[in-house]
Amino acid sequence: MSADAASLQVPPSPAVLAPCACDPARSRGRRFTEPEAPTRTAFQRDRDRIIHSTAFRRLVYKTQVFLNHEGDLFRTRLTHSLEVAQLGRSIARSLRLNEDLVEAIALAHDLGHTPFGHAGQDALNASMRAWATRQGSESDDQAGFEHNLQSLRVVDALEERYPAFDGLNLCFETREGILKHCSAANARRLMAQDPSGVARRFIEGGSPSLEAQLCNLADEIAYNAHDIDDGVRSGLLTLQQLEEVPLFDRYRRRALAAHPQLAGRRLLFESIRLMLSDQVYDVIDTTRDRLAAAGVDDVEAVRSRAPLVAFSATMREESQVLKTFLLRNLYRHPRVVETTGRARQVVADLFETYMQRPDELPEAHGRHPNRARAVADYIAGMTDRFAIREHERLCGAVLFP
Ligand code: MG
Numbered sequence: 001m002s003a004d005a006a007s008l009q010v011p012p013s014p015a016v017l018a019p020c021a022c023d024p025a026r027s028r029g030r031r032f033t034e035p036e037a038p039t040r041t042a043f044q045r046d047r048d049r050i051i052h053s054t055a056f057r058r059l060v061y062k063t064q065v066f067l068n069h070e071g072d073l074f075r076t077r078l079t080h081s082l083e084v085a086q087l088g089r090s091i092a093r094s095l096r097l098n099e100d101l102v103e104a105i106a107l108a109h110d111l112g113h114t115p116f117g118h119a120g121q122d123a124l125n126a127s128m129r130a131w132a133t134r135q136g137s138e139s140d141d142q143a144g145f146e147h148n149l150q151s152l153r154v155v156d157a158l159e160e161r162y163p164a165f166d167g168l169n170l171c172f173e174t175r176e177g178i179l180k181h182c183s184a185a186n187a188r189r190l191m192a193q194d195p196s197g198v199a200r201r202f203i204e205g206g207s208p209s210l211e212a213q214l215c216n217l218a219d220e221i222a223y224n225a226h227d228i229d230d231g232v233r234s235g236l237l238t239l240q241q242l243e244e245v246p247l248f249d250r251y252r253r254r255a256l257a258a259h260p261q262l263a264g265r266r267l268l269f270e271s272i273r274l275m276l277s278d279q280v281y282d283v284i285d286t287t288r289d290r291l292a293a294a295g296v297d298d299v300e301a302v303r304s305r306a307p308l309v310a311f312s313a314t315m316r317e318e319s320q321v322l323k324t325f326l327l328r329n330l331y332r333h334p335r336v337v338e339t340t341g342r343a344r345q346v347v348a349d350l351f352e353t354y355m356q357r358p359d360e361l362p363e364a365h366g367r368h369p370n371r372a373r374a375v376a377d378y379i380a381g382m383t384d385r386f387a388i389r390e391h392e393r394l395c396g397a398v399l400f401p
Contacts, residue, residue, distance in 0.1 A: 018096035019297045022209050026299075028172035031156075031196060032165045046174040047104035053161065053168060055111040055154045061383030063117040065227055065331065066234060067339055069385060069400070073233060075226045077110050083226060084109065087280065088218035092211065094284045095291075101211040102218075104170070105177030109215060112150025114380045115387040116343035121147050123347035124376055131355065131372050145376050149186055152179045152198070158377060172196055177212030206303050210291075213309035214283075221279045224322050225272050231330045232268055239268060245325045247318040251275040282315040342399045343384075346391045350379050353394045360394060 017023060024041035037045050050056055059078035066074040075083075085106035092102040114120030125145040132143030152175060156167040170178075175198045182190070187202035200206075207213060228248065231237035242248045251274035255262055262270060290308045294301075302308065311319060330336065354375040358366050361378060368374030382390065388400045 016096050017098060018291075020210060020291065020299060020302050021095075021097045022101050022173045022211055022299055024098070024100070024171075028196070030169045030171055031194070032169050034169065041100060042171050043098060043100040043104055043174065046168075046170045047100055047107060049161075049168045049170065050104055050108045050111075050155070053111070053155075053159050055159060055381065056107065058381065058383050059110065059113075061385055062113055062115055063120075063343075063384055064223070064230075065117065065336070066230060067116065067343070067384055067400075069388075070339075071234070074230045077113055080222060080226065081107050081110055083222040084215065084218045087221055087276070088215050091214055091218065091280055091283055091287075095210070095214075095287060097211050097214060101173055101177070101209070102214055104174045105212055105215045106218060108151060108155060108170075108174065108178050109180070109219060110147070110151065111154045111178075112147045112152070112380065114145075114147065114150075114347065115382045115384045116340065116347065119340035119343045120347050120379075120387075121145060123344040124351065124379055127348055127351035128372055128376055131351075143372070145380070146181075146183075146186070147380075148179065148181050150377075150380055152190075153377070154381075156194075158381070172198060173209055173211070176208045177215055180212075180216060201303070207305060207307045208303065209299055210287075210302055210309055213307045217283055217309055217311070220319065220323075221276065221283075224319060224326065225276050227326050227330060228322075229268065229272055231326070236330055236333045236335060239264075241329065242325075245322050247322050248275060251278070279311070279315060279319070282312050283309065286310050286312045286315075346387055346399055347379060349395045349397075350387065350391055351375055354378065357394075 022043070024043045027042050030042075036042070040048065056078075059081060060076055062077040064075040064077055064080045085103045088102040088106045089099045091097075092099045114124050116123075128143050128145045154167075155170050155175065155178060158166070159168050160166065162169065175196070179190075179198055182199050182202040184203060187199035190199035191197065191203065201208065228237065228242065232239065232242075239252075243252065248271060252267065252271040254274055255267060255270040259270065287309045290310060294305065294308055296302050296305070296308070310316070354361055355371065358371060361374065365374040365378045368377075379387070392398055
């Protein structure tokens with residue numbers, strides 16, 4: 001350590017951290033032991049490692065709902081992740097939870113997404129499973145592709161930035177938050193490979209930290225709000241249509257009551273802004289009550305019981321109605337479905353092509369003992385536009401002129 005670094009000190013964690021919050025000084029640690037950083041806590045350091053990763057930079061060219069080339073103003077995986085981090089930090093500060101950890105989890109939560117959003121994931125999963133069935137060698141569950149598991153794989157294995165280990169060597173608490181869902185079979189496989197126990201709760205029950213629970217809800221709040229915005233911007237949704245959604249309509253009326261002349265874009269933005277604020281306040285109030293009632297006073301008590309971060313019953317119901325509306329009117333809109341159909345084709349064609357012509361893979365992927373997994377890792381890492389270009393080059397078809 002240089003003299004300068006030695007004179008620096010990690011600022012103490014906020015004295016105001018709630019007893020049930022994750023304290024970096026009491027982290028379950030990293031998979032590979034490393035000296036502490038002189039000026040940052042373990043969770044700040046995780047956040048910084050994520051921001052400097054290759055996978056994080058790729059998020060800017062990956063689809064959230066609308067394909068990256070469909071317009072410059074639609075959300076991408078990157079801006080979505082930043083919005084989740086903003087909402088998550090805001091809630092965390094009010095509940096005295098660890099903001100740095102929330103930010104790290106939020107920025108990493110979508111690192112494993114394929115190009116073209118869920119359509120890309122579904123296609124890659126189908127290709128992997130079909131291949132495994134043809135081989136008869138792997139169990140179905142191990143053979144598939146799931147973006148959540150892939151996010152963990154990116155930070156544990158695929159990033160190549162450090163001399164001594166693969167991946168980013170993040171803290172247990174950050175990895176715990178990234179692994180949001182996991183099948184029991186995948187959990188058993190992870191447990192066999194990784195003694196940290198990051199997948200244990202999917203076998204033995206229990207919950208992740210409050211910071212991880214918070215990121216799940218912040219994710220939902222973020223995409224519900226920004227998909228309304230992007231939906232109207234794209235012309236696939238109208239303000240009039242949104243009047244049938246009670247949650248949105250309440251804030252539209254409230255915005256109009258305060259500003260009777262408001263119309264068009266400003267009315268949309270003001271309604272969304274009011275809705276976002278109210279959902280944040282709802283989570284804070286509900287969770288504060290639930291924490292008090294549960295009497296949890298450390299992270300282990302949080303982990304041993306059902307999730308405590310939640311919407312009120314009314315907000316949960318209303319949020320569900322909005323989700324259903326978006327599913328019916330936006331995610332399944334014929335124009336969206338038509339584009340995602342072509343996106344599926346690109347991913348399926350790329351998978352078959354690389355399986356038959358491994359010489360087309362970059363060298364490191366080509367050497368991997370499990371070719372299907374290497375191909376999936378390579379495709380999953382692609383941005384939308386790289387996948388489209390690569391598909392044109394290898395398959396000669398122009399699906400996105
Ligand atoms: Mg997300």
